[in-house]
Amino acid sequence: MAAYRCLRCARLLLVFISSWYVVASSEETTQGHDRVSVADNPQTAADTAKQPLEERRWEATQVDKAVPGDAAAAAHKQDFPVPDSVLTPTPQLNDEFKEELVIRPLHSGDIYASFQFRTVWETDFTRGSKVSHYRLFPKSLGQVISKFSVQELHISFTQGYWRTMQWGQPYHPSPPGAELWVWFQDTVTDVDATWKELTNVLSGIFCASLNFIDSTNTVQPSASFKPLGIANGTDHRFLRYATLPREIVCTENLTPWKKLLPCGSKAGLAVLLKSEKLFHSSFHSQAVHIRPVCQDQQCKTMSLELRQTLNVVFDLHTSGQGKREWSLFKMFSRTLTEACPLAASSKIYIDITDNPQEEQFELSPATPLLSQAVVLGDRRTFSVYDLTQQVTFGTVRSLNVLIRWKSTEGDMLRPLLHAERYVAGYGLQTGEIHTLMYNNHPFRSFPVLLLDSVPWYLRLYIHTLTVTSKGKENKPSYIHYEPSKDRVRPHLLEMLVQLPPHSVTEITVQFERALLKWTEYTPDPNHGFYVGSSVISALVPSTVAMNTNITEEQPLFSTFFPCKEESSYFVRVYTEPLLVNLPTPDFSMPYNVICLTCTVVAVGYGSLYNLLTRSFQIEEPNPGLAKRIANIIRKMRGVPPL
Amino acid sequence: MKLLTLLSLFVTYLVTDCINIENTAGHFFSSGHTNNWAVLVCTSRFWFNYRHVANSLSVYRSVKRLGIPDSHIVLMLADDMACNHRNPKPATVFSHKNMELNVYGDDVEVDYRGYEVTVENFLRVLTGRLPPSTPRSKRLLSDDRSNILIYLTGHGGNGFLKFQDSEEISNVELADAFEQMWQKRRYNELLFIIDTCQGASMYERFYSPNIMALASSQVGEDSLS
Numbered sequence: 001m002a003a004y005r006c007l008r009c010a011r012l013l014l015v016f017i018s019s020w021y022v023v024a025s026s027e028e029t030t031q032g033h034d035r036v037s038v039a040d041n042p043q044t045a046a047d048t049a050k051q052p053l054e055e056r057r058w059e060a061t062q063v064d065k066a067v068p069g070d071a072a073a074a075a076h077k078q079d080f081p082v083p084d085s086v087l088t089p090t091p092q093l094n095d096e097f098k099e100e101l102v103i104r105p106l107h108s109g110d111i112y113a114s115f116q117f118r119t120v121w122e123t124d125f126t127r128g129s130k131v132s133h134y135r136l137f138p139k140s141l142g143q144v145i146s147k148f149s150v151q152e153l154h155i156s157f158t159q160g161y162w163r164t165m166q167w168g169q170p171y172h173p174s175p176p177g178a179e180l181w182v183w184f185q186d187t188v189t190d191v192d193a194t195w196k197e198l199t200n201v202l203s204g205i206f207c208a209s210l211n212f213i214d215s216t217n218t219v220q221p222s223a224s225f226k227p228l229g230i231a232n233g234t235d236h237r238f239l240r241y242a243t244l245p246r247e248i249v250c251t252e253n254l255t256p257w258k259k260l261l262p263c264g265s266k267a268g269l270a271v272l273l274k275s276e277k278l279f280h281s282s283f284h285s286q287a288v289h290i291r292p293v294c295q296d297q298q299c300k301t302m303s304l305e306l307r308q309t310l311n312v313v314f315d316l317h318t319s320g321q322g323k324r325e326w327s328l329f330k331m332f333s334r335t336l337t338e339a340c341p342l343a344a345s346s347k348i349y350i351d352i353t354d355n356p357q358e359e360q361f362e363l364s365p366a367t368p369l370l371s372q373a374v375v376l377g378d379r380r381t382f383s384v385y386d387l388t389q390q391v392t393f394g395t396v397r398s399l400n401v402l403i404r405w406k407s408t409e410g411d412m413l414r415p416l417l418h419a420e421r422y423v424a425g426y427g428l429q430t431g432e433i434h435t436l437m438y439n440n441h442p443f444r445s446f447p448v449l450l451l452d453s454v455p456w457y458l459r460l461y462i463h464t465l466t467v468t469s470k471g472k473e474n475k476p477s478y479i480h481y482e483p484s485k486d487r488v489r490p491h492l493l494e495m496l497v498q499l500p501p502h503s504v505t506e507i508t509v510q511f512e513r514a515l516l517k518w519t520e521y522t523p524d525p526n527h528g529f530y531v532g533s534s535v536i537s538a539l540v541p542s543t544v545a546m547n548t549n550i551t552e553e554q555p556l557f558s559t560f561f562p563c564k565e566e567s568s569y570f571v572r573v574y575t576e577p578l579l580v581n582l583p584t585p586d587f588s589m590p591y592n593v594i595c596l597t598c599t600v601v602a603v604g605y606g607s608l609y610n611l612l613t614r615s616f617q618i619e620e621p622n623p624g625l626a627k628r629i630a631n632i633i634r635k636m637r638g639v640p641p642l
Numbered sequence: 643m644k645l646l647t648l649l650s651l652f653v654t655y656l657v658t659d660c661i662n663i664e665n666t667a668g669h670f671f672s673s674g675h676t677n678n679w680a681v682l683v684c685t686s687r688f689w690f691n692y693r694h695v696a697n698s699l700s701v702y703r704s705v706k707r708l709g710i711p712d713s714h715i716v717l718m719l720a721d722d723m724a725c726n727h728r729n730p731k732p733a734t735v736f737s738h739k740n741m742e743l744n745v746y747g748d749d750v751e752v753d754y755r756g757y758e759v760t761v762e763n764f765l766r767v768l769t770g771r772l773p774p775s776t777p778r779s780k781r782l783l784s785d786d787r788s789n790i791l792i793y794l795t796g797h798g799g800n801g802f803l804k805f806q807d808s809e810e811i812s813n814v815e816l817a818d819a820f821e822q823m824w825q826k827r828r829y830n831e832l833l834f835i836i837d838t839c840q841g842a843s844m845y846e847r848f849y850s851p852n853i854m855a856l857a858s859s860q861v862g863e864d865s866l867s
Contacts, residue, residue, distance in 0.1 A: 248756070250722060251725075274748065275733040279733040
């Protein structure tokens, strides 16, 4: 090492000497060097000054077709005209991205915010043509769809339970935990194997333990969950539905969900999605919906639609302040500064239907834009903030919508359909599941489709199934029941029940709890086992005529469920999941048994062995000290010892 | 005259430099690895084991800050503390009582969570014997030029580590797993850090080369981790 250091010093010395000689002999060249280094610095300074400005003015790379996104970017084009000749021409992609946020103040003082991000892409995965260029549509999902021949995919992660009676109907219903339902294309030969692979791939994409979905919690509903997009046939052999009620949703699921958005979480409405505020709420649900849609009435071209939705209900009291006031900053700890440059439209809708003369709450900043939409069977009025217009952000260049409550009067529209479910009975052997469905319409009755998927370890006695409305028996017009098979598949019960007006319908079924094998218990079996939510799908009669024209420009939240007729709208209600205790063995018993048995064997065998082989010998006791000295003296004298 | 001395100096400089180049090149490439991986495992369940999840997340943050990307980290957390209903600050996990640094953060990818963290899955990740449909983020795709950090934390005893309060992994099993990795050329160097009670017992049985092991406690000692 020392020699190495010496060598280094010698080398440095040589370098120094030679450079001194070079300096001494040629003076013009050094002056030239200085000039070059000075000239470099202002150039780099100018570059760094230009970089941040250029990054902010990102524009679409479309060269030929005037995509609506260009209209938004055109406003920013004044200072930096992008030379088209420099950009390489991209192939025609025809995709469009829209984002919106709907805020609905609730009567209890809480606030409901629903984000929706929609990408529509004119492409057809069914014809097997290879797609390799992705622009706004995320590549990970595109590859999943083409590899597994998926026609429709709906996945949702929810924390909390939606309280229909206090909050009304949600724009995008979802059950607690994770829910995944997929329609495969009819070219798939082995649907079960494809389903298994698809769940594994999705568990990697969303960082969720979806690989626990297997045949014991997957069902094939025959009547519920019809495709939400366009479909040629509805053979239910290509449909799979599974829920994981125990699945938690946290930042690790939100992070990959945000990465699927075209602008990520850097621009537009997605900057509001901060996990510390979103998960400190009463209800949080994020979902991804992929389905094929028609672009126009004749349906000549198919497009693939991706909707990413996020619904959250913030609680008034957990935020700490007593004042009944909500703002974007209070909800999300962020304000908005710009729309996503890739978005064709970026809007915020505030539901002001209950506030026509500003007597309930006050909205600021004021906005001239108003919009009316028929959603969930009711005509609602919304104040609209258009983020693609610079004037929305005002002089402070940021938007913080503030809702200040003035009075607490007024009642809300009672939801027409509502459901509850609970377990009755005592002990660990038998029990009873009660499902209650409320029809709050004063004079109209309508049919509902109930889907129940119960795991195999709750053995249902279907002969005890009773359906009663208003005290009288109500016979369902359609029942589809698939019995369970231990450790293979769960129970599936689907019924079409007519709910009489202004009534409660009660469905009860008795069950018996099974004793699992000791390896099948979870590490925390005393927590209990979950039974997934029941799903109730219905076409509820609407008070206002629904809009069935798909080509008309409508806000995203009103076009989630397709509307085929004007007099009713589609509603899906999820009940609570159930938590049942199964007879659980004492897992410390094997250790206790081993200890006890070994002790018994050791004591018994040991005693027997001793009895058989122990022999007794006579031994002289040890004499005391005085006697020993006396014996020594006697030995010396030659006299026999004591 | 000047030119001659300059030329002679330059020639001697070149000669000494050539001898040097080989030495410096050797130093630069002596570590022998081309990529880094990390397998961070928290094996405890329930709220009172919050600190184990915080430990794993702290190591995760350090490892990420120092340059290993998420695609090269396999993070296994046996329970969810951040969005647990008992957490007064949801979506946060702190490793110190002053609650200054949120180690959970806003950009985290947990590859194995909840009931997926089992001895079988851990050994399968190490040895690479996973079912074919396992996604890439759940695989340890290391080669013979990978340096791997393996960090285990939880409750342990003399010769074993407890997984999720229901099963254990013994030091013999772990040593055999590392030997399998060595024979299949799945690592160049291994840094094994264990943060449990009596953690030193877990590396007593290692018999594969190129492993450096650290433990937070000796045999017979309690580690309050």
